[in-house]
Every structure is written in structure tokens, then in C-alpha cells.
Amino acid sequence: MTDRPNAAGSPVELAAALRSTGYLADDGVATAAFLALQMNRPLFCEGEPGTGKTALAHALAEVFGAELIRLQCHEGIDAAQALYDWDFPRQLLHLRALEAAAGASGEQLDADSVEASLYDRRFLLARPILRALQSSPSVLLIDEIDRADDEFEAFLLEVLTEHAVTIPEVGEIRATTPPLVVLTSNRTREVHDALKRRCLYIWLDHPDLQREIEILHSRLPGLPERLAAQVAGAVQQLRRADLLKPPGVAETLDWARALQLVGARHLDVDSAAATLGAVLKYREDADRVRAQLDTLLAS
Structure with missing residues (x-):
């Protein structure tokens, strides 16, 4: 079995490589990803929706020039849907x-x-896991594993340990180069310890204000400095509010882009109200925030 390709000799180098793709990883994320690569272990990313778990897998695939293969988990998913x-x-x-x-x-x-x-x-017909075992190099993204059931977790544990599957009519198919596996969970339920023990674990938080401003400038290079700071500050306030669905980084980017498209140079009550649908996805949240925009933008 051959090793995975290595694009970085240290967590600092990996963080720089991820930054070149537009993904700004903090020290903890860069170190966890580096160790997962060096130790040939899956990386289990847990956190609130919108904290960059899925985006990390995309960035790692880009860094290594690997094929990104995504398995979206859902209630009732079984081995056949994941394998072949x-x-x-x-x-x-x-x-x-x-x-x-x-x-x-x-x-x-x-x-x-x-x-x-x-x-x-x-x-x-190869489904995501079989495709990942047959592709080299590849990043296998097992998205929202917390939506699957116990039986699927048990199956997954065996596959991730052996990097091989047996098809009765064909025989064993074993990866020559194990895929880098990234599992994500929004913690809608607890994933079993047996699966977590097989992985390296990282909890992803929402970025702080300065990092979120950096992300905005990285992904939207033409964004005015004042607008970036105002959008990031407003989103930070929204996350501290008691909302049904606090905005993630994707919503921050969408809001800033929407404001750009309507020609806003800064965030005021009118421009915020007109573009609020880019950052809030529930009517109750939008109604509540719209009634408090003056306070939100003044803070």
C-alpha cells in the first residue's frame, strides 16, 4: 500500500497551502489535518452548521490535487448506497x-x-466509498454522519479500518492508496465512541471577528474594508442572538456578496433589510432581526 501524497511538511505549511485555496485554517484545524495525513487516520470534524467542516474537505482535495468524493448521509442510508x-x-x-x-x-x-x-x-456501479478506494489520490467526504444510524456506523468502521471491501461476485477490492477521509457531524446526535476512536477529532467553532474579516477579503477580493468589517461584526452579533438558525460563514459570504450586487458601500438599515434573506433562512429570525436592525448596526 502506498502513502498518500504530502503537500506540506508541517502544520504551518499545510495552513499556508490551505490559505492558497481560500480556506483560512487556525492552528488547531491545520494541526489536526496534518496529523490525519501523517498518521493515515480519518479526520472527524464536529461543530455547528456553517463552521467550515465541509469546506475543509474541499480545500484539502484542492491542495493535494485529489478527487473529492462526497457521501451525503441521511436517515436510512445503507451499505449498498455507499458501496456499489x-x-x-x-x-x-x-x-x-x-x-x-x-x-x-x-x-x-x-x-x-x-x-x-x-x-x-x-x-x-461504484458508489462513493468504492470510488474512493479505487481512486488515487482521493478525499472521501462523509458528510453529516450524525444523520445515519448505528448499523451504518458499524459498517463504516470496518471499511475505514481495512480500506477494503469484498464484493461476492468480484472479490476483494483494496485501496492501493488509502483516501483521506473527512467525516463531518453537526451533532444532531452523538456518534458512537468506536467510530470516534478510529479518527482524529477536531471541534470547529465559528471564526472570531478578525478571522471572519480575513475570510471575506480572501473570498471576495473587491469587498470594501468598511463593508467587510460591518458585515462580519453584524454576523457576530446575530450568532449571539437567540435565533433558530444562526448564520455560518457561507451566509456571511452570501450577505457580503448580495450587498456588493446591490451597490452598497456600507451596511445601513435599508441595505441590511433588503438583503437579509441572504443571511437568515427562517421567517421568524428575519422578522425578529428586522425589528432590531437599528440596535444591531449600532453595536
Whole structure:
């Protein structure tokens, strides 16, 4: 088994490489990602929605020139949806072609040979985990693992330990280069300790004011300094409010971009009210904040 490609010899170098993609990692995130790479361990990222967990996987894939393969977890997801399936329509066409050829030649089909040909690898549909095992290099993003159930966690633990799967009709498929695995959780439920123990763990917080301003300038280079500071400050205030859905970094970027598009040079009551839908996603939150915009912008 070969090692993963290494684009950085230290957490500081990895942080610089991530910064070049537009992802501003703090020391804790950069160190955790560096150790996950060096130790060939999955990286378990937990935190509130919008703290940059998924974006970290995208940035790591860009840094290493790796294919990003995403498995979106949901209630009821099972191993078949994550691993592989057989292309039934193509198998059926292949069977009909065999029958037609045999009929034309007068030959008798051999049942064992036909069955073996139906389960050839060309009919195998690789789902995210199998694709990640077969691709090199790759970053496997297992997004929102907290939405899956216990049985799927147990299956995942085995795959992440062995970096291999067995398909009865094909045999074992083992990764020559293990994918870098990033698991994310919004902590809607507790993930079992057995899975966490297999991983390196990092809790991602929302960025502080200065880092959020840096993120805005990194992702929106033409954003005026005053507007960036006002948007970041307002979002920090919104996160401290008792909202149904506090804004994440993605909403901060959307709000700043929306303000740019309407020609705002600074954040005032009118421009904030007109673009509030870019940062708040619930009517109750928007109504509450709209009634307190003067106070919000003055703080």
C-alpha cells in the first residue's frame, strides 16, 4: 500500500497551502489535518452548521490535487448506497444479446458462463466509498454522519479500518492508496465512541471577528474594508442572538456578496433589510432581526 501524497511538511505549511485555496485554517484545524495525513487516520470534524467542516474537505482535495468524493448521509442510508450496485439495465441488454447470438448460431448457453459474464466489473456501479478506494489520490467526504444510524456506523468502521471491501461476485477490492477521509457531524446526535476512536477529532467553532474579516477579503477580493468589517461584526452579533438558525460563514459570504450586487458601500438599515434573506433562512429570525436592525448596526 502506498502513502498518500504530502503537500506540506508541517502544520504551518499545510495552513499556508490551505490559505492558497481560500480556506483560512487556525492552528488547531491545520494541526489536526496534518496529523490525519501523517498518521493515515480519518479526520472527524464536529461543530455547528456553517463552521467550515465541509469546506475543509474541499480545500484539502484542492491542495493535494485529489478527487473529492462526497457521501451525503441521511436517515436510512445503507451499505449498498455507499458501496456499489449492479447496472441492471445493461446486464439485461447483455443477456438479451447473448440469447440472440446463441439463437442465431444454434448454440446452447452455459448458465454458469452467462452468470459470470453478467457480474463482470463493467456492470459494476461504484458508489462513493468504492470510488474512493479505487481512486488515487482521493478525499472521501462523509458528510453529516450524525444523520445515519448505528448499523451504518458499524459498517463504516470496518471499511475505514481495512480500506477494503469484498464484493461476492468480484472479490476483494483494496485501496492501493488509502483516501483521506473527512467525516463531518453537526451533532444532531452523538456518534458512537468506536467510530470516534478510529479518527482524529477536531471541534470547529465559528471564526472570531478578525478571522471572519480575513475570510471575506480572501473570498471576495473587491469587498470594501468598511463593508467587510460591518458585515462580519453584524454576523457576530446575530450568532449571539437567540435565533433558530444562526448564520455560518457561507451566509456571511452570501450577505457580503448580495450587498456588493446591490451597490452598497456600507451596511445601513435599508441595505441590511433588503438583503437579509441572504443571511437568515427562517421567517421568524428575519422578522425578529428586522425589528432590531437599528440596535444591531449600532453595536
